[in-house]
Amino acid sequence: xxxxxxxxxxxxxxxxxxxxxxxxxxxxxxxxxxxxxxxxxxxxxxxxxxxxxxxxxxxxxxxxxxxxxxxxxxxxxxxxxxxxxxxxxxxxxxxxxxxxxxxxxxxxxxxxxxxxxxxxxxxxxxxxxxxxxxxxxxxxxxxxxxxxxxxxxxxxxxxxxxxxxxxxxxxxxxxxxxxxxxxxxxxxxxxxxxxxxxxxxxxxxxxxxxxxxxxxxxxxxxxxxxxxxxxxxxxxxxxxxxxxxxxxxxxxxxxxxxxxxxxxxxxxxxxxxxxxxxxxxxxxxxxxxxxxxxxxxxxxxxxxxxxxxxxxxxxxxxxxxxxxxxxxxxxxxxxxxxx
Numbered sequence: 001x002x003x004x005x006x007x008x009x010x011x012x013x014x015x016x017x018x019x020x021x022x023x024x025x026x027x028x029x030x031x032x033x034x035x036x037x038x039x040x041x042x043x044x045x046x047x048x049x050x051x052x053x054x055x056x057x058x059x060x061x062x063x064x065x066x067x068x069x070x071x072x073x074x075x076x077x078x079x080x081x082x083x084x085x086x087x088x089x090x091x092x093x094x095x096x097x098x099x100x101x102x103x104x105x106x107x108x109x110x111x112x113x114x115x116x117x118x119x120x121x122x123x124x125x126x127x128x129x130x131x132x133x134x135x136x137x138x139x140x141x142x143x144x145x146x147x148x149x150x151x152x153x154x155x156x157x158x159x160x161x162x163x164x165x166x167x168x169x170x171x172x173x174x175x176x177x178x179x180x181x182x183x184x185x186x187x188x189x190x191x192x193x194x195x196x197x198x199x200x201x202x203x204x205x206x207x208x209x210x211x212x213x214x215x216x217x218x219x220x221x222x223x224x225x226x227x228x229x230x231x232x233x234x235x236x237x238x239x240x241x242x243x244x245x246x247x248x249x250x251x252x253x254x255x256x257x258x259x260x261x262x263x264x265x266x267x268x269x270x271x272x273x274x275x276x277x278x279x280x281x282x283x284x285x286x287x288x289x290x291x292x293x294x295x296x297x298x299x300x301x302x303x304x305x306x307x308x309x310x311x312x313x314x315x316x317x318x319x320x321x322x323x324x325x326x327x328x329x330x331x332x333x334x335x336x337x338x339x
């Protein structure tokens with residue numbers, strides 16, 4: 001082979017290699033230029049939630065995803081049932097070539113588009129079975145009541161919160177009593193440090209203000225509502241997980257939540273029971289209207305609390321206290337007789 005020809009082939013080879021290298025380098029630069037890395041972290045039952053950036057599905061949480069610089073809308077959502085989702089939303093501002101980590105805790109279940117459409121249809125048509133009478137329509141301070149199938153009573157979806165109690169005090173009710181929140185916060189945490197008599201003061205204020213007749217549930221009513229048709233020790237099945245090995249179902253001493261044996265949790269932080277009632281086990285003991293063994297100076301509480309062991313949050317577990325007794329483990333939930 002002639003030397004000139006060999007030099008020509010060598011030059012051609014070097015040119016192709018250089019161009020290929022340049023192409024790879026340019027591709028590498030272009031693929032990372034003008035963007036940042038978004039790291040979305042999820043734990044527990046939030047794992048597997050859908051991650052959307054500016055409305056575009058990016059994958060399931062936990063997730064690392066390349067995103068453009070600028071202002072982004074992050075939405076993480078997980079389906080609870082066909083009508084309800086748990087959602088986390090946050091606006092994020094990112095510069096170029098940065099890594100942004102977001103720790104996600106999904107909120108309480110809320111109606112999704114299908115749920116809102118279903119609710120609209122129900123309101124338009126009217127619900128014949130288990131429908132609350134017209135006089136029990138919602139007011140601003142009124143709790144969301146759930147009719148209990150096969151009975152003549154309804155139970156509040158959530159326990160009374162500090163937010164609810166504060167509204168009573170501001171309006172001149174509840175004897176002006178400001179119960180301690182143990183520095184855990186007010187808002188949607190269940191009101192604590194309220195006695196049976198304190199609960200009666202709240203009930204009197206709300207009933208007078210709304211025109212509805214509220215009360216505490218009897219012990220029997222509470223258990224019917226809590227079981228939601230189940231026969232197991234816990235309304236989600238066996239302890240601790242029930243229907244899946246990744247579920248956390250309550251706040252107690254040993255339940256597996258981040259609030260365990262530390263504090264109350266915001267109402268609605270866990271899955272509801274089959275009737276749609278939240279926190280029927282754990283979080284706070286709930287006053288009932290039933291006397292203890294015939295002594296009406298002592299009343300029954302049910303449900304267990306954030307610092308009770310797993311055996312004490314069984315549906316069948318009973319507790320008692322004096323009508324004037326109050327602790328940081330006790331709260332209450334409202335009931336209503338349906339005509």
